[in-house]
Amino acid sequence: MEFMREFPDDETCLRHVWRERFAPDGEHAFCQRCEVERTFKRYETAQKRPCWFCQTCGHRIHPLKGTIFEGSSTSLQLWFYAMYLITSTRCGVSAKQLERELGVTYKTAWRMFNKIRNQLMDESDAEPLSGEVEMDETFVGGKPRESYRREVARKGWNMQTAYWDRKAVVFAAVERGGRIRASVVPDSRGPTLHAKINEYVLPATMVYTDDFHAYKQLGKKGYQHKRINHSARIYVQGDVHTQTIEGFFGLFKNGVRGSYHAVSKKWLQGYLNEYTWRYNRRDSDRSMFHDLLEEAVRD
Numbered sequence: 001m002e003f004m005r006e007f008p009d010d011e012t013c014l015r016h017v018w019r020e021r022f023a024p025d026g027e028h029a030f031c032q033r034c035e036v037e038r039t040f041k042r043y044e045t046a047q048k049r050p051c052w053f054c055q056t057c058g059h060r061i062h063p064l065k066g067t068i069f070e071g072s073s074t075s076l077q078l079w080f081y082a083m084y085l086i087t088s089t090r091c092g093v094s095a096k097q098l099e100r101e102l103g104v105t106y107k108t109a110w111r112m113f114n115k116i117r118n119q120l121m122d123e124s125d126a127e128p129l130s131g132e133v134e135m136d137e138t139f140v141g142g143k144p145r146e147s148y149r150r151e152v153a154r155k156g157w158n159m160q161t162a163y164w165d166r167k168a169v170v171f172a173a174v175e176r177g178g179r180i181r182a183s184v185v186p187d188s189r190g191p192t193l194h195a196k197i198n199e200y201v202l203p204a205t206m207v208y209t210d211d212f213h214a215y216k217q218l219g220k221k222g223y224q225h226k227r228i229n230h231s232a233r234i235y236v237q238g239d240v241h242t243q244t245i246e247g248f249f250g251l252f253k254n255g256v257r258g259s260y261h262a263v264s265k266k267w268l269q270g271y272l273n274e275y276t277w278r279y280n281r282r283d284s285d286r287s288m289f290h291d292l293l294e295e296a297v298r299d
């Protein structure tokens with residue numbers, strides 16, 4: 001109901017995008033051809049094309065151009081509603097739920113989901129982390145399906161290796177009491193993880209890891225580094241622990257397990273985006289829906 005009051009129809013959604021991107025007052029926008037601010041009018045035809053035109057020179061502006069909504073056959077209001085649903089429950093919705101709620105096909109719901117997660121919720125250009133930062137890597141991917149197990153057996157592959165190949169590695173770093181950054185990485189070798197650490201964490205930051213060999217050199221690479229000896233079954237030693245990041249991994253893996261879809265690596269990054277996006281806004285007073293909407297109209 002709250003959503004319907006704000007965005008009762010497609011036209012309202014379109015006008016929202018128009019105002020946010022081009023004309024704050026709904027009427028005046030910068031005309032590229034006149035090279036000054038002009039009065040624009042809604043293009044009023046039977047087809048109601050999603051554009052405005054300059055009253056002086058006729059130049060047209062298509063407010064959806066360059067957004068994830070451009071060229072979509074799904075109505076703008078459904079897009080907005082999908083974003084609303086995804087952000088208004090605490091643990092998100094599945095593509096199956098989206099399909100039901102929106103009355104679209106599963107394929108469409110799936111495509112919308114991927115665009116929202118991979119483009120709007122992508123925070124890969126966020127500021128690096130600092131302060132006290134925990135980091136860790138984990139393997140994600142459930143039991144392989146029966147069909148895959150049969151294929152492995154038929155081809156005589158090593159069962160153990162074949163299973164591990166299908167698992168994805170996720171690396172994440174989190175500020176204690178702050179933000180998180182995470183991504184699917186090709187493997188868990190030292191150079192791969194170090195490249196991510198450089199990207200995610202400011203030099204001289206206090207970092208906490210377990211005793212995995214890939215983290216050994218961090219002290220020499222300009223970080224302050226404390227390690228917890230997980231292989232000796234020690235998990236907390238004063239302030240030395242990685243409980244924050246493990247908590248996040250726990251939630252994330254639960255979500256993956258409960259989802260309907262098989263874990264592909266591209267899908268997994270999108271799903272990870274959604275989890276980190278949510279995590280980074282957990283204490284914010286602003287509605288996640290409006291945050292996401294802002295992302296959708298950003299140039």
Ligand SMILES: [Zn+2]
Nearest residue numbers: 031034054057
């Ligand atoms: Zn003009």
